[in-house]
Amino acid sequence: MVRRGLLGWISRVVVLLVLLCCAISVLYMLACTPKGDEEQLGLPRANGPTGKEGYQAALQEREEQHRNYVSSLKRQIAQLKEELQGRSEQLRGAQDQASEAAGRGPDPKAQAQADLLTFLRAQADKAEVHAGVKLATEYAAVPFDSFTLQKVYQLETGLTRHPEEKPARKDKRDELVEAIESALESLNSPSESGPNQRPYTASDFIEGIYRTEKDKGTLYELTFKGDHKHEFKRLVLFRPFGPIMKVKKEKLNLASTLINVIVPLAKRADKFRQFMQNFREMCIQQDGRIHLTVVYFGKEEMNEVKGILENTSKAANFRNFTFIQLNGEFSRGKGLDVGARFWKGSNVLLFFCDVDIYFTSEFLNTCRLNTQPGKKVFYPVLFSQYNPGIIYGHHDAIPPLEQQLVIKKETGFWRDFGFGMTCQYRSDFINIGGFDLDIKGWGGEDVHLYRKYLHSNLIVVRTPVRGLFHLWHEKRCVDELTPEQYKMCMQSKAMNEASHGQLGMLVFRHEIEAHLRKQKQKISSKKT
Numbered sequence: 283m284v285r286r287g288l289l290g291w292i293s294r295v296v297v298l299l300v301l302l303c304c305a306i307s308v309l310y311m312l313a314c315t316p317k318g319d320e321e322q323l324g325l326p327r328a329n330g331p332t333g334k335e336g337y338q339a340a341l342q343e344r345e346e347q348h349r350n351y352v353s354s355l356k357r358q359i360a361q362l363k364e365e366l367q368g369r370s371e372q373l374r375g376a377q378d379q380a381s382e383a384a385g386r387g388p389d390p391k392a393q394a395q396a397d398l399l400t401f402l403r404a405q406a407d408k409a410e411v412h413a414g415v416k417l418a419t420e421y422a423a424v425p426f427d428s429f430t431l432q433k434v435y436q437l438e439t440g441l442t443r444h445p446e447e448k449p450a451r452k453d454k455r456d457e458l459v460e461a462i463e464s465a466l467e468s469l470n471s472p473s474e475s476g477p478n479q480r481p482y483t484a485s486d487f488i489e490g491i492y493r494t495e496k497d498k499g500t501l502y503e504l505t506f507k508g509d510h511k512h513e514f515k516r517l518v519l520f521r522p523f524g525p526i527m528k529v530k531k532e533k534l535n536l537a538s539t540l541i542n543v544i545v546p547l548a549k550r551a552d553k554f555r556q557f558m559q560n561f562r563e564m565c566i567q568q569d570g571r572i573h574l575t576v577v578y579f580g581k582e583e584m585n586e587v588k589g590i591l592e593n594t595s596k597a598a599n600f601r602n603f604t605f606i607q608l609n610g611e612f613s614r615g616k617g618l619d620v621g622a623r624f625w626k627g628s629n630v631l632l633f634f635c636d637v638d639i640y641f642t643s644e645f646l647n648t649c650r651l652n653t654q655p656g657k658k659v660f661y662p663v664l665f666s667q668y669n670p671g672i673i674y675g676h677h678d679a680i681p682p683l684e685q686q687l688v689i690k691k692e693t694g695f696w697r698d699f700g701f702g703m704t705c706q707y708r709s710d711f712i713n714i715g716g717f718d719l720d721i722k723g724w725g726g727e728d729v730h731l732y733r734k735y736l737h738s739n740l741i742v743v744r745t746p747v748r749g750l751f752h753l754w755h756e757k758r759c760v761d762e763l764t765p766e767q768y769k770m771c772m773q774s775k776a777m778n779e780a781s782h783g784q785l786g787m788l789v790f791r792h793e794i795e796a797h798l799r800k801q802k803q804k805i806s807s808k809k810t
């Protein structure tokens with residue numbers, strides 16, 4: 283009985299399985315049967331458009347369906363990523379709680395990431411992103427610069443940059459391009475755009491403004507074309523600055539670092555006498571780790587220059603100097619190149635200097651600190667003195683030189699277009715190829731050398747320094763210069779005289795004098 287019942291139950295199960303397999307086979311055949319050409323391509327029916335237009339309409343419809351399908355998939359992927367990120371954070375939180383409960387404390391790596399994220403969000407909250415900040419004066423406001431795809435419009439132009447220009451520095455170009463690309467990525471993300479949203483491209487970008495708060499980060503406000511007339515899309519982005527990190531700690535011993543000061547010269551004995559007065563005080567008496575190389579062109583006034591050197595040597599017991607005499611016309615690049623190559627000792631730090639330069643002993647240490655053989659060269663921005671006759675024209679007398687060397691906008695300017703004063707090790711100078719000796723006369727050789735270093739792997743340190751001054755002297759632009767050199771010489775001459783305001787007072791001095799006369803006449807008429 284049991285056996286017959288078991289056999290009957292098995293036979294019924296077999297019959298059911300057979301029927302189920304048949305049903306599945308029928309469904310599979312129905313689902314996998316190829317569609318007819320008309321249905322497969324979505325061709326127009328008999329009463330619809332026919333021919334080429336019909337095919338194009340069908341293809342466009344199918345392409346639109348695919349585009350919508352892809353957009354839908356992107357949205358789903360983005361949602362899944364967000365959910366996955368949320369679940370990951372929940373899991374990390376649960377793990378931290380479990381670790382704390384077990385007495386082990388949170389994961390140090392996860393805690394560091396969480397702390398950094400909290401810090402970056404705090405940076406955005408502290409910056410003027412969501413609300414303004416009370417400021418003490420009108421000068422405390424941090425202005426924005428504006429930009430388009432091609433140009434940057436900037437306030438802090440200095441003497442070498444223009445109010446409108448293409449960003450020349452690669453880091454500035456990359457920064458603005460990255461901001462625009464980040465905005466486009468946000469505009470085109472599935473979570474932001476609808477199913478029928480058109481894709482945004484860089485051509486939709488209209489303009490942007492940005493500013494940097496040095497202790498917080500950079501704020502960008504980018505404006506794009508909207509979908510309709512008078513509609514725009516604006517994105518506000520913030521690049522927070524991270525916390526300060528210690529990169530390196532080193533001890534520097536500069537006790538034995540000798541500087542070879544190289545001065546090319548032709549005539550100008552009076553200027554050389556003034557230079558040696560400063561050199562004696564700063565280099566011989568205060569610093570004591572200096573060698574002086576004078577490269578003199580021609581023979582006119584040469585004996586007077588040599589006499590100044592010998593007198594200084596006797597008076598200060600100074601023997602660390604070299605005098606090199608060259609024939610031919612003056613060439614600054616040739617003089618510096620000859621002076622650098624003439625040195626026969628070990629690798630020495632070179633300071634290329636001019637006779638109308640005043641420097642302090644503190645600058646000499648700055649020169650040492652910002653150079654390193656095979657790694658760094660130093661191109662300081664010096665402070666250029668205006669014409670003392672104009673600056674102190676309303677005084678009874680021009681004050682002594684030491685009192686004139688004050689860094690103010692009324693007394694001079696940062697000479698950020700000049701690259702002649704530089705500190706670099708002799709080995710780096712030789713390896714880079716030295717000066718271009720085909721350049722004659724004034725200007726051009728220093729820029730050529732500077733560009734060589736920019737194209738190398740060495741670090742170029744460029745910064746204004748408080749202990750390096752260019753003393754005013756009347757500049758003569760001779761006819762022998764090339765047109766480009768003559769133009770550079772005249773530009774330098776115009777900038778050397780006085781500030782914008784002081785030159786304006788000279789231009790309008792007749793009007794000012796007439797006004798003062800009228801005021802005196804009014805006062806005298808009232809007294810009578």
